[in-house]
Amino acid sequence: MDKISKTVNVIGEAVARYVNEMGRMLLLLIDIIRWSFYPPFRVDLLYQQMERVGVKSALVVVLTGIFTGMVLALQSFHATRKFGAETLVGVTVALSMTRELGPVLTSFMVTGRAGSAMAAEIGSMRITEQIDALFAMAINPIKYLIVPRVLASIIVVPILTAIADFVGIVGGYFMGVTILKINAGAFVANMEKYVELNDIYHGIIKSAVFGLILSVVGCYKGYTATGGAEGVGKATTESVVLAAIVILMANYLLTAAMF
Amino acid sequence: MIEITGLHKSFGEQKVLTGVDLQIPARKSTVILGRSGVGKSVLLKHIIGLVRPDRGRILIDGVDITKLGDTEINEMRKRFGMLFQDAALFDSMTVGANVAFPLYEHTNLKEKEIARIVAQKLEQVGLPGEEGKMPAQLSGGMKRRVGLARALALDPEIVLFDEPTAGLDPPMAEAIEELITQTQQDLGRTFVVITHSIHTAFHVGHKIAMLHEGKIIEEGSPRAFRKSLNPVVQAFLTPGEGKEEQA
Numbered sequence: 001m002d003k004i005s006k007t008v009n010v011i012g013e014a015v016a017r018y019v020n021e022m023g024r025m026l027l028l029l030i031d032i033i034r035w036s037f038y039p040p041f042r043v044d045l046l047y048q049q050m051e052r053v054g055v056k057s058a059l060v061v062v063l064t065g066i067f068t069g070m071v072l073a074l075q076s077f078h079a080t081r082k083f084g085a086e087t088l089v090g091v092t093v094a095l096s097m098t099r100e101l102g103p104v105l106t107s108f109m110v111t112g113r114a115g116s117a118m119a120a121e122i123g124s125m126r127i128t129e130q131i132d133a134l135f136a137m138a139i140n141p142i143k144y145l146i147v148p149r150v151l152a153s154i155i156v157v158p159i160l161t162a163i164a165d166f167v168g169i170v171g172g173y174f175m176g177v178t179i180l181k182i183n184a185g186a187f188v189a190n191m192e193k194y195v196e197l198n199d200i201y202h203g204i205i206k207s208a209v210f211g212l213i214l215s216v217v218g219c220y221k222g223y224t225a226t227g228g229a230e231g232v233g234k235a236t237t238e239s240v241v242l243a244a245i246v247i248l249m250a251n252y253l254l255t256a257a258m259f
Numbered sequence: 260m261i262e263i264t265g266l267h268k269s270f271g272e273q274k275v276l277t278g279v280d281l282q283i284p285a286r287k288s289t290v291i292l293g294r295s296g297v298g299k300s301v302l303l304k305h306i307i308g309l310v311r312p313d314r315g316r317i318l319i320d321g322v323d324i325t326k327l328g329d330t331e332i333n334e335m336r337k338r339f340g341m342l343f344q345d346a347a348l349f350d351s352m353t354v355g356a357n358v359a360f361p362l363y364e365h366t367n368l369k370e371k372e373i374a375r376i377v378a379q380k381l382e383q384v385g386l387p388g389e390e391g392k393m394p395a396q397l398s399g400g401m402k403r404r405v406g407l408a409r410a411l412a413l414d415p416e417i418v419l420f421d422e423p424t425a426g427l428d429p430p431m432a433e434a435i436e437e438l439i440t441q442t443q444q445d446l447g448r449t450f451v452v453i454t455h456s457i458h459t460a461f462h463v464g465h466k467i468a469m470l471h472e473g474k475i476i477e478e479g480s481p482r483a484f485r486k487s488l489n490p491v492v493q494a495f496l497t498p499g500e501g502k503e504e505q506a
Binding site: 121124125128129130132133135136137138139140 | 304307309329333334336337339341343344345347348349350351360361364365419
């Protein structure tokens with residue numbers, strides 16, 4: 001009986017901690033929205049973050065997209081060949097990339113690259129009192145540090161997703177048509193026939209939400225970091241894991257709502 | 260003039276400030292002395308509104324800052340400069356950009372004018388021509404000098420110092436103390452210094468107050484403070500004396 005009550009206690013505490021953390025994150029999000037509409041609007045900081053989040057993540061997103069497209073073509077070729085439907089490889093690649101893999105994998109890559117960097121940078125500023133210094137200089141750190149990162153992520157992740165979608169399809173075309181010798185006309189025609197603009201739009205909308213999630217989680221973890229260098233390391237790791245989980249949960253909910 | 264009355268602050272179960280009463284005179288250096296971990300930094304952060312008290316008032320020229328909203332307190336903070344314990348320089352910016360930062364954020368001055376002020380402030384703290392260096396290239400003492408230059412950039416009325424000499428070797432600590440004293444004399448601003456160093460307290464303070472167990476237990480001019488009959492103050496000022504006598 002004692003063991004059961006201890007287990008219930010541990011689970012209860014974990015759930016309470018998780019709910020508490022989600023609540024704090026929500027409060028931060030409300031603050032971010034409030035400060036986003038409060039002048040002055042710092043376009044220079046926004047561009048700086050768009051470069052950091054976007055331009056510097058572009059190569060890794062291109063590589064992820066191209067290899068994912070190629071492996072999708074390869075796998076679906078082996079599956080469709082069994083019933084002579086190899087010409088559906090193109091549409092399989094395109095739909096998978098635009099609806100699911102493009103947004104999810106891109107946001108994972110940006111989480112690993114930029115979301116973790118946000119947690120580490122802001123966490124390091126927190127433990128070295130640089131955030132207190134901003135407050136002391138009458139500058140709101142949420143407006144100065146967090147709003148540009150979140151807005152940049154919301155803008156840039158959809159652009160990166162569009163790039164990933166495109167190179168993924170190119171990778172699939174290369175694998176399907178050039179390597180596996182599928183008829184190029186049928187490959188493209190089926191893609192045109194079955195892929196709708198809505199598939200692309202919905203993927204892009206999802207990626208904007210993922211951009212919001214990864215940046216808010218990264219900034220939150222950094223902003224609340226405690227305990228020196230070890231605390232910053234912990235915040236960085238936790239930001240990647242938590243963002244990935246929340247992105248997957250949000251992906252399910254958004255997919256269920258949109259498609 | 261800063262007037263602190265009945266200031267209480269707890270973090271969870273831990274009571275840090277339990278009724279601080281202190282008057283900080285304008286255009287003088289006031290030192291708040293106390294052991295490490297006694298709540299000096301917490302008290303300092305209350306003065307600039309970084310921490311909100313559970314109870315009590317902090318009047319700055321008659322305005323109770325504990326009652327101000329976010330916008331008003333932000334305006335009030337523009338009257339302050341603060342040097343943090345490890346300077347809290349922005350490590351992604353050069354020395355020049357650090358000092359220029361408050362000027363870019365709060366003034367409409369032209370680039371050339373900002374560069375002139377930055378050069379002047381760096382010269383004032385004994386680091387002329389160091390604008391291009393990164394904080395990582397600086398020693399602890401140099402970082403604090405840059406921190407002071409940044410704190411002075413907007414010519415604030417009140418400058419707060421959080422343990423300005425902690426962790427420095429004695430000659431460097433002495434140099435920073437001299438810089439604080441000289442700057443206060445030159446500018447005639449209100450300086451509030453918190454420290455656990457007796458040497459620093461007597462070097463820079465026109466007034467010394469001692470924080471102990473959440474309260475100010477003694478305050479006065481350096482001469483009066485040294486003559487205090489409070490046993491805690493005496494034990495702090497002459498550590499080990501009792502042991503020597505016993506031996």
